[in-house]
Amino acid sequence: MSTARDKIREKLFPVEVTDVQHYTDRLFTLRTTRPGTFRFEAGEFTMLGLDTGQEVIQRAYSMTNATYDEELSFLSIKVQDGAFTSRLQYVEAGQELLVGKKPTGTLTIDAVAPGRNLYLFSTGTGIAPFMSLIQEPEIYNRYERIVLNHTCRLQAELVYDQYLRAGIHEHPLVGEEAAAQLLYYPTVTREDYYRTGRVTGHLEDGSLWGELGLDKLDPEQDRAMVCGGPDMLETLVDELKSRGFDPGDRGEAGGYAIEKAFVG
Ligand SMILES: Cc1cc2nc3c(=O)[nH]c(=O)nc-3n(C[C@H](O)[C@H](O)[C@H](O)COP(=O)(O)OP(=O)(O)OC[C@H]3O[C@@H](n4cnc5c(N)ncnc54)[C@H](O)[C@@H]3O)c2cc1C
Ligand SMILES: NC(=O)c1ccc[n+]([C@@H]2O[C@H](COP(=O)([O-])OP(=O)(O)OC[C@H]3O[C@@H](n4cnc5c(N)ncnc54)[C@H](OP(=O)(O)O)[C@@H]3O)[C@@H](O)[C@H]2O)c1
Incomplete structure (x- = not known):
């Protein structure tokens, strides 16, 4: 039985x-x-x-x-x-x-429309789906730049730091594209680091795109994906909506897509 x-x-x-x-x-x-x-x-x-x-x-x-x-x-x-x-x-x-046996999710490549720059916002383990996405050759065809933001409490929690700064540039399939198009934007909130504070602050004062030498975030041209804790998700979604971004889902590409990295 x-x-x-x-x-x-x-x-x-x-x-x-x-x-x-x-x-x-x-x-x-x-x-x-x-x-x-x-x-x-x-x-x-x-x-x-x-x-x-x-x-x-x-x-x-x-x-x-x-x-x-x-x-x-x-x-x-x-x-x-x-x-x-x-x-x-x-x-x-x-x-x-x-x-x-049945993987699923809403942070797939077809959830957001093609565009100029793709912003990937993550906190903590929320970076996980983005590590897979940035190894997909197609993503580099769809966007000029991919900005990967990882916000953690402590520097030691930026677990992919070395890979994102250097390792991925040696990747046999997407190394060249990543070196030219992937921009890593870590920030640490609970100890000293060269960049501190929640990403929301960097969005508000424009330092997110300013420091990377990009033009201002524009809902007409740019896209976003968000993955993190419930609080961060709510804040980022409010921020993106107030800037004119519309939600997308798989099957219906939009300006931004989200996934909970954990249930609070
Ligand atoms: C769609 C989705 C994808 C997920 N992907 C991942 C992943 O790739 N890696 C991962 O570690 N977890 C991920 N999680 C969370 C994971 O499913 C579990 O919650 C986690 O493994 C903890 O399980 P637990 O039984 O030990 O504690 P739980 O009883 O599940 O959680 C207890 C508490 O711990 C906190 N917590 C749980 N998960 C996390 C987390 N990831 N980061 C910070 N705090 C957390 C929350 O406050 C939660 O209420 C995901 C969750 C969802 C809904
Ligand atoms: N026991 C421990 O030592 C310990 C340590 C860490 C976490 N925890 C617990 O684990 C859980 C998850 O912790 P976590 O660190 O993975 O996730 P988290 O608390 O969600 O924080 C991850 C990062 O996201 C930032 N953040 C949180 N809310 C945000 C928002 N609304 N907008 C923008 N950024 C935001 C945090 O900044 P801030 O630092 O400014 O909040 C932090 O840098 C929490 O329930 C926490 O209490 C326990």
Whole structure:
């Protein structure tokens, strides 16, 4: 007789953890094998599951890898009393994880119309879907510049900093395009850094585009995607709407698209 646990497992692929890297007491990355039939669009998320033997616990996770990579990768928070990540943070290479068979999401390339500059606004683990998007060759055809903003409380939480400054320029498929078109804009809010404060302040005073040598943000030409905590999402959406941006969704391209990086 099949149990509730078996039924949940039917919707998930078993994968094997191949690598785990810890960055801070709150953040780590994971790599896993990729099932041959697992397909997704850049920017999507799926369920990541852990089978405790008694039950399967699962949570939504964005893939950070490119759609064409051989392995899957994820960026994860560690919530000490969280049912999922209090366990997930202890996984090691060789262990089994489960991956949802039906990835979905609203931060896909077709959710926003082509345009001049694409602004990707993220806080914390909200950068995850954008790591996949910026490895998609198509994004560099659709926009002149891609501005990737990552706002974190602490500098150590800018986990892709080195990759975004240099590593991606060596990427065999999009390295040249990224070097010419991708502009990284980190900011740190709770300690000293060369750029501090919430991105909203940098939007208000125009330093976001000013520092990057771009023309002023323009809803007619520019597009945006937002991924972060509930509070940040609300603030950014209000800000974009007040500047004349219209929402888009997959299937109906608009001026901006959003996804919750976690439920508050
Ligand atoms: C569409 C979507 C995509 C997501 N993608 C990712 C991802 O790529 N990486 C990731 O780490 N999480 C992601 N999450 C959050 C993830 O699903 C879980 O919430 C997270 O794994 C924590 O699970 P938990 O059971 O340990 O704690 P939960 O009980 O789920 O959460 C407890 C509390 O911890 C905080 N929290 C949860 N997740 C985060 C987070 N990511 N960053 C900061 N605070 C958080 C919130 O305050 C939440 O109320 C995503 C959520 C959604 C809805
Ligand atoms: N126990 C710990 O040590 C610890 C540490 C960090 C977080 N947490 C908890 O973990 C959860 C998520 O933390 P997180 O750091 O990933 O996410 P977060 O609290 O949402 O903050 C991430 C970044 O987004 C900024 N931000 C928050 N709201 C914003 C808004 N409305 N507009 C623009 N920027 C905004 C923050 O700036 P500000 O710094 O200005 O808020 C911070 O730089 C929270 O519930 C938090 O209480 C715990």
